[in-house]
Amino acid sequence: MNSLMALVIACALATYVWRALGAAISGRVRAEGPLFTWLGCVAYAMLAGLVARIVIMPLGTLEATALWQRLGAAAIALVVYFLLTRKNLFVGVLTGGVAIVGLYLL
Template identity: 35%
Template sequence: MSGDLSYYGIAADWWPFAFILLAGALPTYVWRFLGVVSSGKLDETSPVASISRTVATALVSAVIGQLVFYPSGSLAEIPFSIRAGALATAFAVYLVSQYRLWAAILSAELVILGWFALV
């Protein structure tokens, strides 16, 4: 029944991949495309761009805060002190490395992996 492309073939092996493509990736790429097309016409010093940047930064900060203070899944097994230490280390490395995001992410991962190595 894995070759059945009918409505009743929804239990087929390919269905989760098709669902991820249609419901997850496709809408994302549509908005990215529209953003690229319209970005050439925007003034990055305009109030609209400033508000958009502020909202995006706030959303990223909220997600990071949730991951540190209210984790779920496997992250909840890591003690708060390690999560907070990884965040502080990442921020310090970000500032010291002249705003290199990859260095900050790598340092936070090393803190967490170091804790796993000690446990």
């Protein structure tokens, strides 16, 4: 088993801890209080940090694009998602993909 597969299995188990814990104690514990608020903040901040990093300082394929192209494509996707389609996630995501290619080819 390569190191990535071992990492995948370990991350799957780490994720399942929350799932199983929630199923086991459901009905007795309510999902509220400071601990849940803090956990939610950490989870949101971590994902937001990763997405911001990928857009601003990408690795791999996206390194071929310029920062303004990535920011521009993200802005176009946001406009389509929030203003033009009333939060149609599928159309919004697709727009982002088309927009980055369009700006890259300009």
